[in-house]
Amino acid sequence: MKAAAFDYRSAESVAQAVALLAEGDTRVLAGGQSLGPSMNLRLARPQRLVDVKRVASLRAVAADDAVCSLGAGWTHAEIEDGVVPDFSCGLMARIAQGIAYRAVRNRGTLGGSLAHADPAADWVNTVVALAGTLVVEGPGGQRRIAAADFVRGAFTTALQGNEMLVAVELPRLGQKSRWGYHKLCRKTGEFAKAIGIAVLDPGRGLARVLAGAVEAAPVPLPLAAKQLWEAGPAAAIAVLDDEVAARLADLAPAERMLRVVAVRRAIEALAEG
Amino acid sequence: MQVSLTVNGQRRDLLVQPRMHLADALREVLNLTGTHLGCEQGVCGACTVLVDGVPQRSCITYAVDCADAVVTTIEGFDADPTMTALREAFSAHHALQCGFCTPGMLVTARDVVLRLGEVTEARLREELAGNICRCTGYVGIVDAVAAVAKGRQPEARREVRLAEPRQAAPLVEAMPREAPRLARPGGAAMLEERVALTATPDAAWAALADLRRVAECLPGAQLDSVDGEHVTGRVGVALGPIKASFAGAGTVALEAATRSGKLSGRGRDGASSAEGEVGWQVLPGDAGGSVLSVQLSWRLTGPLAQFGRAALVRDLVRRLAQEFAANLDAMVAGQAPPPARQLGLFALLWSVLRAKVLGR
Numbered sequence: 087m088k089a090a091a092f093d094y095r096s097a098e099s100v101a102q103a104v105a106l107l108a109e110g111d112t113r114v115l116a117g118g119q120s121l122g123p124s125m126n127l128r129l130a131r132p133q134r135l136v137d138v139k140r141v142a143s144l145r146a147v148a149a150d151d152a153v154c155s156l157g158a159g160w161t162h163a164e165i166e167d168g169v170v171p172d173f174s175c176g177l178m179a180r181i182a183q184g185i186a187y188r189a190v191r192n193r194g195t196l197g198g199s200l201a202h203a204d205p206a207a208d209w210v211n212t213v214v215a216l217a218g219t220l221v222v223e224g225p226g227g228q229r230r231i232a233a234a235d236f237v238r239g240a241f242t243t244a245l246q247g248n249e250m251l252v253a254v255e256l257p258r259l260g261q262k263s264r265w266g267y268h269k270l271c272r273k274t275g276e277f278a279k280a281i282g283i284a285v286l287d288p289g290r291g292l293a294r295v296l297a298g299a300v301e302a303a304p305v306p307l308p309l310a311a312k313q314l315w316e317a318g319p320a321a322a323i324a325v326l327d328d329e330v331a332a333r334l335a336d337l338a339p340a341e342r343m344l345r346v347v348a349v350r351r352a353i354e355a356l357a358e359g
Numbered sequence: 360m361q362v363s364l365t366v367n368g369q370r371r372d373l374l375v376q377p378r379m380h381l382a383d384a385l386r387e388v389l390n391l392t393g394t395h396l397g398c399e400q401g402v403c404g405a406c407t408v409l410v411d412g413v414p415q416r417s418c419i420t421y422a423v424d425c426a427d428a429v430v431t432t433i434e435g436f437d438a439d440p441t442m443t444a445l446r447e448a449f450s451a452h453h454a455l456q457c458g459f460c461t462p463g464m465l466v467t468a469r470d471v472v473l474r475l476g477e478v479t480e481a482r483l484r485e486e487l488a489g490n491i492c493r494c495t496g497y498v499g500i501v502d503a504v505a506a507v508a509k510g511r512q513p514e515a516r517r518e519v520r521l522a523e524p525r526q527a528a529p530l531v532e533a534m535p536r537e538a539p540r541l542a543r544p545g546g547a548a549m550l551e552e553r554v555a556l557t558a559t560p561d562a563a564w565a566a567l568a569d570l571r572r573v574a575e576c577l578p579g580a581q582l583d584s585v586d587g588e589h590v591t592g593r594v595g596v597a598l599g600p601i602k603a604s605f606a607g608a609g610t611v612a613l614e615a616a617t618r619s620g621k622l623s624g625r626g627r628d629g630a631s632s633a634e635g636e637v638g639w640q641v642l643p644g645d646a647g648g649s650v651l652s653v654q655l656s657w658r659l660t661g662p663l664a665q666f667g668r669a670a671l672v673r674d675l676v677r678r679l680a681q682e683f684a685a686n687l688d689a690m691v692a693g694q695a696p697p698p699a700r701q702l703g704l705f706a707l708l709w710s711v712l713r714a715k716v717l718g719r
């Protein structure tokens with residue numbers, strides 16, 4: 087239950103961290119809240135960690151009236167507390183509050199969670215649901231990747247070994263926006279058994295419905311979203327059984343039902359406002 | 360490495376290995392044994408201390424990562440009025456028995472009281488969910504914390520200022536785009552993955568029947584010996600941050616008539632072991648090609664971890680079976696051996712098995 091030996095470096099800037107990553111068997115250390123357990127269990131044995139906690143640019147926030155960009159280094163707790171300005175009509179804070187426990191949220195970061203890409207992780211599903219964009223930096227500069235393309239599968243992302251995630255761009259939700267988030271888990275703070283997300287922003291023309299924690303990349307439900315946009319929550323709920331059955335055909339019936347229930351409750355929560 | 364931090368008001372310079380977590384540094388180096396260790400994976404809360412004023416898990420925080428931090432352990436709250444009130448309430452409400460969870464529980468409780476003030480019992484229970492107590496059944500703990508929180512207001516919040524408006528980023532699409540299609544239709548709950556090969560069934564089977572050649576298609580796998588139906592070898596695993604190397608032994612059974620094979624094996628990596636069975640079968644496919652079906656079953660036992668969730672296997676098998684099939688196809692077509700990659704099908708299966716052994 088103790089980590090194997092490793093070398094520790096602390097980076098001052100993204101450029102410095104990226105240069106260290108390029109030297110091989112080096113991993114980024116953000117909050118360590120996923121890396122720490124994996125290393126203690128010796129599932130992960132990196133030769134070297136490059137700590138990015140002191141990189142100021144990872145804690146930038148910027149926004150215009152359409153998009154808000156959050157640095158990868160913000161902690162779940164800072165998002166929960168509204169230390170980071172809210173652009174999501176409360177969605178981000180609500181989701182943050184349901185992640186793990188306060189002591190974990192005080193250290194774990196948005197970027198670390200996304201880079202780790204646990205399919206049951208709350209942010210992984212949220213950024214895909216919101217059709218966000220991830221900003222990634224490597225030796226050749228920055229590139230921007232749609233969230234749906236970033237998450238390739240369980241614990242697998244589009245990040246190259248010498249790249250790191252620097253920021254997440256999410257749509258600013260308009261004042262008339264409504265959303266619902268439902269996380270099914272047996273114990274508070276646990277990773278989700280199933281996640282349902284529904285977002286509707288009439289001003290921006292944004293309608294998204296997503297089934298998450300499917301142990302693979304999150305699964306958007308465009309048909310339900312279309313129904314939600316055109317005919318309202320009840321119509322969206324009406325197509326759920328079929329759309330989930332079609333898109334998650336290889337899940338066992340009980341597992342599929344969990345996703346249907348999570349998504350239905352998310353849409354119901356959206357409807358209640 | 361040398362690291363300086365402030366512990367319970369005193370500046371301390373420690374010489375520690377990077378791998379030493381904060382809890383061990385507190386307990387072993389500073390003799391502050393009030394901080395307890397239960398799970399060492401962030402779940403139980405026994406190790407919770409304040410780092411820079413907020414509760415954190417000292418078991419998944421490295422001491423070197425706390426340079427210049429201000430740490431407060433349970434020994435450091437003697438003069439703290441909230442903690443004094445909590446200690447008295449814990450005593451009055453029988454909120455502890457063996458006391459193992461108590462240091463972490465008190466640190467968490469103090470934060471809840473100060474941060475949230477008086478809250479509903481349901482919220483209080485949620486907030487305490489990250490601290491596990493095996494003795495009390497929680498009723499006394501919840502009552503004690505509620506008693507101290509009663510009538511209190513939450514603390515004021517910090518806020519950050521927004522940066523200057525940035526250059527406009529493209530607007531997200533208005534309507535959802537097509538979701539990626541899943542690789543395979545069909546309603547089976549059994550773990551099976553099918554991939555199409557361009558090779559004819561006979562050519563694919565001939566390739567698969569030669570285990571040494573199969574191993575070449577399994578990047579990360581290395582076959583050490585083949586003795587009749589007994590094989591030994593090792594597989595390397597890389598999945599996100601997870602890396603492992605399993606040395607294992609197994610038994611292979613091949614059946615030419617049905618073009619099917621089966622490998623049952625056990626593997627060990629350090630303290631963990633896994634046991635499982637992989638079956639494969641070559642079926643006729645479209646246009647003279649073939650279809651490779653891969654089935655997986657596994658047996659696992661063991662304590663909890665963040666990683667072991669059964670359905671993960673499905674996604675992993677799907678992706679790896681596809682990679683394996685591409686390599687196999689190339690090999691049957693007489694192309695150069697596939698470039699070495701970290702992740703192999705069996706490697707992957709083993710990794711999942713292993714995660715399950717350590718996992719839920």
Ligand SMILES: Cc1cc2nc3c(=O)[nH]c(=O)nc-3n(C[C@H](O)[C@H](O)[C@H](O)COP(=O)(O)OP(=O)(O)OC[C@H]3O[C@@H](n4cnc5c(N)ncnc54)[C@H](O)[C@@H]3O)c2cc1C
Pocket residue numbers: 113114115116117118119120121122123138158184185186187190193194195196197198199200201202206207208209245249250251252275276277278400401402599600
């Ligand atoms: C008990 C417990 C319960 C939890 N429950 C939940 C839950 O319910 N829901 C949930 O979503 N999460 C949960 N988590 C995980 C938690 O949210 C972690 O904080 C998060 O997954 C990882 O963030 P981190 O900053 O700690 O990253 P780290 O652990 O430091 O890093 C994780 C991985 O990402 C890489 N990485 C980190 N930052 C970057 C970057 N900027 N660029 C590139 N790579 C990077 C690291 O190299 C590593 O491989 C739980 C954790 C614990 C311990």
Ligand code: FES
Pocket residue numbers: 395396397398399400401402403404405406407416417418419
């Ligand atoms: S020992 Fe740290 S949370 Fe269990």
Ligand code: FES
Pocket residue numbers: 454455456457458459460461491492493494495
């Ligand atoms: S008092 Fe024994 S574990 Fe809580």
